[in-house]
Amino acid sequence: MTLHKADVVIVGGGLMGSAAAFFLRQRGQSVILLERDQIGQYASGVNFGNVRRQGRFLGQLELANRSWALWKRLPELIDDDLEFIASGHMRVCYREDEIPELEAYAAAPEAAQLDLKIYRGAELHQRFPFLGPDVKGGSYAPHDGHANPRLAAPAFARAARRLGARIEEQTEVAEVQKIAGEFTVTTTDGRQFGAERLLITAGAWGQKLSAQFGEPVPLDTNGPQMAVTEPVPYALPTVIGVYTKIPEEVIYFRQIPRGNIIIGGGYRSKPDMLNRRAYVEPRSILNQMDQMRRLLPGVGNLNIIRVWSGIEGYLPDSLPVMGPSGNVDGLYYAFGFCGHGFQLGPGVGDVMAELISTGSTSTSIEPFSIRRFTPSAEQRTTEQRSRAS
Structure with a gap:
């Protein structure tokens, strides 16, 4: 042989x-x-396609910063376009007492390269007028973004x-x-x-x-839950996700230049590891719609055109x-x-x-x-x- x-x-x-x-x-x-x-x-x-550093374990930011330097060199590095856009990433919260947690993260020495800015109240809604009234504050990372996984x-x-x-x-x-x-x-x-x-x-x-x-x-296995809407005019370049300790409130979205809004978060499914199949969880997609209306009221009437899952390993x-x-x-x-x-x-x-x-x-x-x-x-x-x- x-x-x-x-x-x-x-x-x-x-x-x-x-x-x-x-x-x-x-x-x-x-x-x-x-x-x-x-x-x-x-x-x-x-x-989901998040190219984000903020919100990570602080001890992981050195690795994330090294990776970010490589993302900036695409497609020169591999002679291919991964549709990377340094669009900014916004981490928002629904509770006033969560804002100090975002501030503490932004003040950590390890997060210095992220150039985080904390928004709250009227300033927040002036900068991001499309956010729902429940949003109380947020942390903006100007250099983070998204790409096509x-x-x-x-x-x-x-x-x-x-x-x-x-x-x-x-x-x-x-x-x-x-x-x-x-x-x-x-x-x-x-x-x-x-x-x-x-x-x-x-x-x-x-x-x-x-x-x-x-x-x-x-190691445990889970299936993330993703959905994408019909295309609408491109107006939401910033990736936005909710910072919360309540699992059903976890939601994040990004709009791509073609106009579709990609949505993730919420309940995960259990994949079939023997047959290597992942499943969409209907209650998760319904919850995503509810959470999106809370976070971004203007999306209430959009059609979902595709949903999917995958197989991820968690420790x-x-x-x-x-x-x-x-x-x-x-x-x-x-x-x-x-x-x-x-x-x-x-x-x-x-x-x-x-x-x-x-x-x-x-x-x-x-x-x-x-x-x-x-x-x-x-x-x-x-x-x-x-x-x-």
Whole structure:
């Protein structure tokens, strides 16, 4: 049997894997990327398309800023247009006591590059007159924006292929082993691929592979709920989302230059992981309509022309798994981005390529280590004693 070899094998062809393949080739590494279905088919291609930094975990902003610098260089970077627009991003709230929370975030040193401005009261409604009367305040990020998620992963994969990466779609992994310092990936059709370094970017399926290497994580899967309206005159360039602790109030929207308004938020569905199917939740779409009327009263009579979902991986602390394995040399992870990985995609690819190529990275990713889910030796001893008693 022929063993197809490269410096790095990547399992998973979403935005993270495709971007990593591109940046690894830029660094001179030979790459084979294996995707079970089609590039960008699941979370990467069906998300809302937010290219936002504000509202993230403060420890993630260094990574988000690195990614934002790459977004600004598109399409020069990959010779493709992802319809990125730095339109501004507005995070609004319905309660006066939530405004100080937005102010505290804006004042954090980590958020300095975002140039956030807090609006409230009359100033808010003068600046954004289309917002409903329930909106009490908001945080405006002038540099954030949105892009077309359906274009992103395929564009990075094409760019990686032009640089010499081998991209294999419709290629399902059956088994992964590490023998004598080399990973061997066997596919369901009997082919084998080998490399000294392996990167797992398998999204909602990432934990299945990490568990094979003794690093299980408590990953949950959810289906985001999206809808798009008929086209209307382009008048809402700013992306707007609601900051709230009440799940049914979560709503966000963006209008694209063609005039359609894309809507996300609300209740998520449970995908069928065996058949790899995601479902639209009717109550979520109905709730989106109610919440949109509250946030943006002028949309009340628009027609919804399409609804969809996807398959995303979520972790309990809402942070991804990203970085080297805690158990196996040469093994790396980037998965579980908890529904907010789209903006990070180029930065994740760049950071992982730097880490795999050089052994370190200039961007802090320690909070995302898979080791946070591995019990320490002291914890394991305590658990063993508890079981023994």
